[in-house]
Amino acid sequence: MKQTVPPVFDDDFRSILISLFRWRRDVRSFLPMPVPQVILDHLFELAHLAPSVGLSQPWRFVMVENASRRSAIKANFEKCNAMALAGQNETRAGIYASLKLAGLSEAPCQFAVCTEAEPEQGHGLGCQTIPEMMSYSTVTAIHTFWLAARTYGLGLGWVSILDPEAVIDVLDLPKSWKLTGYFCL
Amino acid sequence: MKQTVPPVFDDDFRSILISLFRWRRDVRSFLPMPVPQVILDHLFELAHLAPSVGLSQPWRFVMVENASRRSAIKANFEKCNAMALAGQNETRAGIYASLKLAGLSEAPCQFAVCTEAEPEQGHGLGCQTIPEMMSYSTVTAIHTFWLAARTYGLGLGWVSILDPEAVIDVLDLPKSWKLTGYFCL
Numbered sequence: 001m002k003q004t005v006p007p008v009f010d011d012d013f014r015s016i017l018i019s020l021f022r023w024r025r026d027v028r029s030f031l032p033m034p035v036p037q038v039i040l041d042h043l044f045e046l047a048h049l050a051p052s053v054g055l056s057q058p059w060r061f062v063m064v065e066n067a068s069r070r071s072a073i074k075a076n077f078e079k080c081n082a083m084a085l086a087g088q089n090e091t092r093a094g095i096y097a098s099l100k101l102a103g104l105s106e107a108p109c110q111f112a113v114c115t116e117a118e119p120e121q122g123h124g125l126g127c128q129t130i131p132e133m134m135s136y137s138t139v140t141a142i143h144t145f146w147l148a149a150r151t152y153g154l155g156l157g158w159v160s161i162l163d164p165e166a167v168i169d170v171l172d173l174p175k176s177w178k179l180t181g182y183f184c185l
Numbered sequence: 186m187k188q189t190v191p192p193v194f195d196d197d198f199r200s201i202l203i204s205l206f207r208w209r210r211d212v213r214s215f216l217p218m219p220v221p222q223v224i225l226d227h228l229f230e231l232a233h234l235a236p237s238v239g240l241s242q243p244w245r246f247v248m249v250e251n252a253s254r255r256s257a258i259k260a261n262f263e264k265c266n267a268m269a270l271a272g273q274n275e276t277r278a279g280i281y282a283s284l285k286l287a288g289l290s291e292a293p294c295q296f297a298v299c300t301e302a303e304p305e306q307g308h309g310l311g312c313q314t315i316p317e318m319m320s321y322s323t324v325t326a327i328h329t330f331w332l333a334a335r336t337y338g339l340g341l342g343w344v345s346i347l348d349p350e351a352v353i354d355v356l357d358l359p360k361s362w363k364l365t366g367y368f369c370l
Contacts, residue, residue, distance in 0.1 A: 014336040017205070019194075020202070021231060051331070126346055128269045128272065129265050136324045143329075160314070
């Protein structure tokens with residue numbers, strides 16, 4: 001796949017790329033059959049092509065397959081979602097309650113994406129004044145995965161209504177990792 | 186450009202998309218002639234196709250053209266960069282000093298990208314437990330701009346060695362806006 005001569009991206013390609021931007025989908029409904037492993041592997045591999053501050057590549061992808069961990073994460077979502085609902089005013093509460101905000105019971109493929117707060121790689125370059133740059137790098141990896149997934153006809157559900165520290169605990173991950181997002185596919 | 190029938194993204198398109206991921210460039214050298222306004226406008230428009238939490242679209246793009254503001258931002262970079270250099274150990278200091286980390290004197294086009302911390306749009310949906318979701322949405326808009334820019338043969342320089350609050354002050358922006366990044370093109 002690698003080339004040494006910079007490619008030219010023509011108008012036809014740009015037009016389909018724009019269509020990809022338009023048709024990328026955040027989904028909350030999932031088919032029961034799992035995404036083929038070969039496609040998943042390819043998407044995770046492509047995510048590593050994302051930019052990162054100081055080439056730190058601080059993203060950490062964690063597949064979540066264990067049933068009891070999935071249940072704990074679903075319970076955490078339900079707790080956080082109930083609190084968010086309680087914080088809505090009367091007009092908005094009905095609308096909020098009607099939204100499907102996760103698909104944690106159905107989604108056959110689930111993974112967490114974390115950020116190593118102080119990775120050795122990159123030596124902290126470019127992060128002194130805006131330490132969030134690490135998480136921002138991880139977000140570009142997620143977005144790369146998301147766009148590439150759509151080329152396989154796949155949407156992705158980004159679940160953000162979770163207590164990030166609780167998820168790190170449930171998954172027994174290093175304390176230096178910060179949850180960036182939890183995803184259903 | 187809009188279609189109502191979901192498009193199919195074939196293997197040929199995916200192959201060029203992967204090439205785009207590989208050839209997206211963070212640049213520190215700039216040609217003296219400005220990027221044509223029609224291309225800039227198109228890129229900013231495309232950035233709005235990025236995903237955002239609760240469809241909040243919290244990104245705010247701010248062109249920086251005023252010479253004294255540019256000077257103030259360059260001075261801020263130099264101060265922050267000197268501090269970052271001072272924080273390097275002996276082995277790394279020489280390497281650090283040799284890096285070109287900005288192009289603030291040469292880049293004909295410069296803009297800040299900010300995040301409205303609590304935008305009305307989206308009603309704060311999905312942001313209660315992870316408020317950083319707003320900035321993460323802005324990062325996907327930046328990444329969309331970046332990928333689309335490459336189809337025009339353009340790299341983008343993300344300058345993160347800046348005091349984010351100082352940049353908000355220099356640009357006289359609302360205090361509820363947070364600097365996500367500063368860019369050279």
